[in-house]
Amino acid sequence: MICKRLRCEEYTSVEGIGPMKNYLKFGLLIAAVLGTLAWLAVGGISETKTYYKTVAELKQLGSQAQEKRLRVGGDIAPNSIKREGANVSFTLAQDKLRMEVVYNGIDPLPDTFRDGAQALADGKLGTDGVFHATKIQAKCASKYEAKPTVKGNPSVRS
Amino acid sequence: MENLGTLAILLAFCFACYAVIGSVAGKLGRRPFLILSAERAVYCVWALLTVAASLLVYSLIAGDFRLAYVAEHSNKSMDTPYKFASWWGGQEGSLLLWAWLLSTYTSVLVFQNRRKFREMMPYVTAVLMTTETFFLILISFVEAPFKVLMAGKGIVDAGDGQGLNPLLQYWTMVIHPPMLYLGYVGFAVPFAFAIGSLITKQPGDSWIHTTRRWTLVTWMFQTTGVLLGAGWAYAVLGWGGYWGWDPVENASLLPWITATAFLHSVMMQEKKGMMKVWNMVLVSCTFFLCIFGTFLTRSGVVQSVHAFAQSSLGRYFIVFLAVGIAATLYLILNRLDYLKSEAQLESVLSRESSFLFNNLILLASCFAVLWGTLFPVITEAINGEKISVDAPFFNRVNIPIGLFLMLLTGVGPLIAWRKSSVESLKRAFFWPSVAGLAVVVGLVIMGVRHFYALVSFALCTFVAVTVVIEFFKGAIAIRGKEGQNIFAAMMELTHRNTRRYGGYLVHMGVVFMFIGFTGKAFDIDKTVEVTKGQIVRLGAYQLAIGDIESGKNENYSWDILNVGVTKGGTDLGTLRPERRLYFASRQPTSNVAIRRRLNEDLYLNFAGASNDGEGTVLQSYVFPLVSWIWIGYWGVLIGTIICLIPSKSRLVYPRTEVLTVTGKHAQVEK
Numbered sequence A: 001m002i003c004k005r006l007r008c009e010e011y012t013s014v015e016g017i018g019p020m021k022n023y024l025k026f027g028l029l030i031a032a033v034l035g036t037l038a039w040l041a042v043g044g045i046s047e048t049k050t051y052y053k054t055v056a057e058l059k060q061l062g063s064q065a066q067e068k069r070l071r072v073g074g075d076i077a078p079n080s081i082k083r084e085g086a087n088v089s090f091t092l093a094q095d096k097l098r099m100e101v102v103y104n105g106i107d108p109l110p111d112t113f114r115d116g117a118q119a120l121a122d123g124k125l126g127t128d129g130v131f132h133a134t135k136i137q138a139k140c141a142s143k144y145e146a147k148p149t150v151k152g153n154p155s156v157r158s
Numbered sequence B: 001m002e003n004l005g006t007l008a009i010l011l012a013f014c015f016a017c018y019a020v021i022g023s024v025a026g027k028l029g030r031r032p033f034l035i036l037s038a039e040r041a042v043y044c045v046w047a048l049l050t051v052a053a054s055l056l057v058y059s060l061i062a063g064d065f066r067l068a069y070v071a072e073h074s075n076k077s078m079d080t081p082y083k084f085a086s087w088w089g090g091q092e093g094s095l096l097l098w099a100w101l102l103s104t105y106t107s108v109l110v111f112q113n114r115r116k117f118r119e120m121m122p123y124v125t126a127v128l129m130t131t132e133t134f135f136l137i138l139i140s141f142v143e144a145p146f147k148v149l150m151a152g153k154g155i156v157d158a159g160d161g162q163g164l165n166p167l168l169q170y171w172t173m174v175i176h177p178p179m180l181y182l183g184y185v186g187f188a189v190p191f192a193f194a195i196g197s198l199i200t201k202q203p204g205d206s207w208i209h210t211t212r213r214w215t216l217v218t219w220m221f222q223t224t225g226v227l228l229g230a231g232w233a234y235a236v237l238g239w240g241g242y243w244g245w246d247p248v249e250n251a252s253l254l255p256w257i258t259a260t261a262f263l264h265s266v267m268m269q270e271k272k273g274m275m276k277v278w279n280m281v282l283v284s285c286t287f288f289l290c291i292f293g294t295f296l297t298r299s300g301v302v303q304s305v306h307a308f309a310q311s312s313l314g315r316y317f318i319v320f321l322a323v324g325i326a327a328t329l330y331l332i333l334n335r336l337d338y339l340k341s342e343a344q345l346e347s348v349l350s351r352e353s354s355f356l357f358n359n360l361i362l363l364a365s366c367f368a369v370l371w372g373t374l375f376p377v378i379t380e381a382i383n384g385e386k387i388s389v390d391a392p393f394f395n396r397v398n399i400p401i402g403l404f405l406m407l408l409t410g411v412g413p414l415i416a417w418r419k420s421s422v423e424s425l426k427r428a429f430f431w432p433s434v435a436g437l438a439v440v441v442g443l444v445i446m447g448v449r450h451f452y453a454l455v456s457f458a459l460c461t462f463v464a465v466t467v468v469i470e471f472f473k474g475a476i477a478i479r480g481k482e483g484q485n486i487f488a489a490m491m492e493l494t495h496r497n498t499r500r501y502g503g504y505l506v507h508m509g510v511v512f513m514f515i516g517f518t519g520k521a522f523d524i525d526k527t528v529e530v531t532k533g534q535i536v537r538l539g540a541y542q543l544a545i546g547d548i549e550s551g552k553n554e555n556y557s558w559d560i561l562n563v564g565v566t567k568g569g570t571d572l573g574t575l576r577p578e579r580r581l582y583f584a585s586r587q588p589t590s591n592v593a594i595r596r597r598l599n600e601d602l603y604l605n606f607a608g609a610s611n612d613g614e615g616t617v618l619q620s621y622v623f624p625l626v627s628w629i630w631i632g633y634w635g636v637l638i639g640t641i642i643c644l645i646p647s648k649s650r651l652v653y654p655r656t657e658v659l660t661v662t663g664k665h666a667q668v669e670k
Helices: A004-011 A017-048 A055-066 B003-026 B030-063 B070-071 B082-090 B092-113 B121-142 B173-188 B188-199 B207-237 B247-272 B274-297 B313-334 B353-383 B393-413 B420-445 B451-482 B485-495 B498-522 B625-646
Strands: A051-052 A070-076 A082-084 A087-094 A099-102 A118-125 A131-139 A155-157 B148-151 B524-530 B535-538 B541-552 B556-565 B570-575 B578-582 B586-593 B593-596 B599-609 B616-624
Touching: A017 B353, A017 B393, A051 A055, A051 B524, A055 A070, A055 A087, A055 A118, A070 A099, A070 A131, A070 B578, A087 B535, A087 B599, A099 B148, A099 B570, A118 B030, B003 B030, B003 B092, B003 B121, B030 B070, B030 B082, B030 B148, B070 B148, B082 B092, B082 B173, B082 B535, B092 B173, B092 B188, B121 B188, B121 B207, B121 B313, B121 B541, B173 B207, B173 B247, B173 B274, B188 B207, B188 B313, B207 B625, B247 B274, B247 B353, B274 B313, B274 B353, B353 B393, B393 B451, B393 B498, B393 B570, B420 B451, B451 B485, B451 B498, B485 B498, B498 B616, B498 B625, B524 B535, B541 B616, B556 B616, B570 B593, B578 B599, B586 B599
Parallel strands: A051 A070, A099 A131
Antiparallel strands: A070 A087, A070 A118, A082 A087, A087 A099, A118 A131, A155 B148, B524 B616, B535 B541, B541 B556, B556 B570, B556 B578, B578 B586, B593 B599, B599 B616
């Protein structure tokens, strides 16, 4: 063991060779680590990437839309929310366009999910034209900031 | 009232500008009285902002509903602590909190160093006050906290307000934002010192020594803030998770990651004089990520469930970030000569190498999180299509990173500096490895097949055993000499080298957290529509659905579902998940019922009545080991506090300094 160690020290003290060999080792290790992570990241992106679309854009895409994972944004049409057991169906509206959405994901719907709220539905478009969502996000205008309700068309001044 | 508040903020802005100009001009023109007056201006900024903040808080508590901010974030029926918390419940108020905290930090710093670092301090003050000026521009001219509600030509009193968002009416949410901000803002101080030492060309270690305590304290606040957020999400949001990789969560994690990397890599500089440039880069990254995090939550750049309102703030932040980063980069590149490393890496099996990989992997994680968070923005810029990535992406990248870090946590502290022989590694890690493998074998026999979970438990055991062995080894040595009992010896040991043993405790806390995270692999969940008298089976639990109670107070109305819980025939009492409807904001929220135990949590969420009105939707989960995350946090906290206590014996790290470099390949002799 002592011999081994001595030899190593000799190595590093020989100008040039030791450090070079070390840098190569470090370089390879770093490359291996980063390479693995990059590979994981690329795989992760292609697996979970989701396209943002509005209801209108989705209608234009037609049957092409059925292959991709999509995130569709719109307003929840009033009185369209129906719960049947764990399934929830509702209509997502954008101006005059409408789209049926069925949600049967695991996570509970957010408390902000109600008539008239803005919602983002993640999922895929079925062949029947119904959007099958696996995740719903909803927000009322903004989650942390509610609008003040003052009568008489208020404006705000500093 | 509002005039006084606005005036105070405007004056603070003027004083902050003066502090910047005064300290730089005083330094360059060698006029000590200018520098002194600039330092006094810092105290004035603090005093003025304290006045402004007190006025805002007073208006919130007294209920001055003429003010837009009060009407939007407070109402009459809220409890006083929540009224106070409304200070940071909205955009303008939270920016005021930022500015106030920064001025507080700066004042403390200026006072502490009133006789020290006379060379560097004017620049430190200038950097901090420049940041302060930026935030004061925002609250003076863009998002003023003291706006009055107007209708036509008169001021309107709204009578009552919207109230704080009900989701935020929870105790952890009262302290979570200030904690996070204490962390965010605190990182301005090490950054300012780093810049100060760069400008004055003293890039030695003095800035690191002086700011070590600041860095640790702010890191502690950041950790607390992030975990309070996680705890809040778990206990309030009702989806049973503590981390969803939401952009806002990521924004708080990013500077934490670089700060953690910084805390480790400064040791390389202190003890070996290496990684000087790297430390400058890390401390700058941390500071700018703090600003970036504030920007991300306020600008609406990235779609997030809990971003603040969209506003025009974004471009101010972009300008500040761009100018700041450019200036910092220029400075670092310009001073590279002063940042030369005093030693070089000698072996892959060395402490240096473990630090290097620790940093590499933390930065990789930071980059991946940043990339994932900004992915929609990036893809939209490239091909016009907004594409987002989800939690699975983040998990996929960060789980292996976390496990690798765990391995380094065990190996790093025990491996020798410079070069370690294979023999000594075998000696140090034989028993920890055996323990880790034994745990894996045991778990496999018990039927656990989840790969990452097995690796994680093995590594956790490995690290825990290394830490315990370290404590015992040290304590036994002391006991041998002084004849104390083993625990007294451990205390003595820790007191002799608080940094080392405090650090071990932090690592132990992280081990507990990882055990908690790993529990995620074994979650059970079930969502069912239930009626009274029904029995739901969930894992080993039986849930008997009982009555719904209803009632209301002046702030909200509630429905409580009584659920009788039994496990293996033993009655475990009743859990009462609740749904509330807040009147002021007309928003429903769920108050989940959690039965917390060390081995697993039973988590019930009353998700609401089904549409036909007869059934009730109940979401039930079993979350194994979650409590260990919160236990681990206490370990991290106590460990960090111990690190802050000065060691009994002052440690001096002898190390070689480069005096002159002769010849091209001159070697540093140790």
